[in-house]
Amino acid sequence: MAGAHSLSLSFFFSSLVLSLSAGSVFSATFTLVNRCTYTVWPGILSNAGTPQLSTTGFALNPGDSFPISAPTSWSGRMWGRTLCSQDSTTGKFTCVTGDCGSGALECGGGGAAPPATLAEFTLNGANGLDFYDVSLVDGYNLPMLVVPQGGTGGNCSNTGCVVDLNASCPSELQVLNAVSTSGGGGVGGGPCVACKSACEAFGDPKYCCSGEYATPDICKPSAYSEFFKNACPRAYSYAYDDGTSTFTCESADYVVIFCPTPSAR
Numbered sequence: 001m002a003g004a005h006s007l008s009l010s011f012f013f014s015s016l017v018l019s020l021s022a023g024s025v026f027s028a029t030f031t032l033v034n035r036c037t038y039t040v041w042p043g044i045l046s047n048a049g050t051p052q053l054s055t056t057g058f059a060l061n062p063g064d065s066f067p068i069s070a071p072t073s074w075s076g077r078m079w080g081r082t083l084c085s086q087d088s089t090t091g092k093f094t095c096v097t098g099d100c101g102s103g104a105l106e107c108g109g110g111g112a113a114p115p116a117t118l119a120e121f122t123l124n125g126a127n128g129l130d131f132y133d134v135s136l137v138d139g140y141n142l143p144m145l146v147v148p149q150g151g152t153g154g155n156c157s158n159t160g161c162v163v164d165l166n167a168s169c170p171s172e173l174q175v176l177n178a179v180s181t182s183g184g185g186g187v188g189g190g191p192c193v194a195c196k197s198a199c200e201a202f203g204d205p206k207y208c209c210s211g212e213y214a215t216p217d218i219c220k221p222s223a224y225s226e227f228f229k230n231a232c233p234r235a236y237s238y239a240y241d242d243g244t245s246t247f248t249c250e251s252a253d254y255v256v257i258f259c260p261t262p263s264a265r
């Protein structure tokens with residue numbers, strides 16, 4: 001054990017030296033923390049043209065935290081998958097919310113099926129600033145908070161959605177978990193486990209800010225986007241919510257917390 005440990009440590013340092021000399025200096029550490037009372041399976045999707053991180057999906061037990069290094073100029077998103085299980089016959093791994101379609105623990109380039117709360121990052125963007133936000137544009141599945149640490153400049157503050165919107169989600173937006181019946185295949189009827197965006201629920205361009213509504217002066221907040229905005233004023237509630245929902249920091253690390261407050265588990 002001890003031998004294997006020091007071997008992996010020396011491997012770690014030699015790969016660190018290698019990557020430093022190759023110029024891909026790590027620029028930020030993301031620490032994912034699960035304060036939910038249930039297991040969360042984080043998913044990570046790198047944007048096109050930026051490298052994948054060391055993991056794209058894993059299990060995070062209640063109370064656990066997991067640090068991940070990201071290289072300079074990384075951009076992508078993180079979310080939490082809930083109610084995941086592996087099929088005992090096919091071995092296929094699926095989640096009731098936030099599923100990334102890979103059929104496995106690692107998402108490997110798959111994004112979250114909506115509805116899912118998303119934390120979005122662009123490191124070292126315009127003026128060297130990191131841009132970050134928590135988005136409910138693709139709906140909501142669990143409370144998330146992004147806490148920048150050690151950063152300067154910009155409006156470098158916490159952002160997220162800390163309340164449990166499953167409980168207050170309008171019925172037409174609710175995703176109900178299947179009730180497992182002995183006959184199998186029960187659909188709906190269970191508790192609300194996620195809350196759709198109006199765009200996903202109705203597909204209407206005026207909610208999606210698509211088609212003739214694809215400009216900020218035409219696509220306005222709706223009663224549905226205002227439901228999200230009132231509950232979570234710092235999170236994106238619809239596509240053109242940038243002014244109150246984008247935050248910036250310089251040289252920060254980020255803690256990404258699932259279920260940050262005890263009242264929102």
Ligand SMILES: *[C@@H]1O[C@H](CO)[C@@H](O)[C@H](O)[C@H]1NC(C)=O
Pocket residue numbers: 038082083097141142164166167191192193194265
């Ligand atoms: C919200 O959904 C999660 C699973 O995604 C569930 O554990 C939690 O109990 C739900 N909250 C409410 C209030 O139903």
Ligand SMILES: *[C@@H]1O[C@H](CO)[C@@H](O)[C@H](O)[C@H]1NC(C)=O
Pocket residue numbers: 154155242243244245246247248
């Ligand atoms: C934070 O700063 C950015 C960049 O200047 C700005 O676009 C955004 O509106 C600011 N966010 C808030 C919530 O004030």
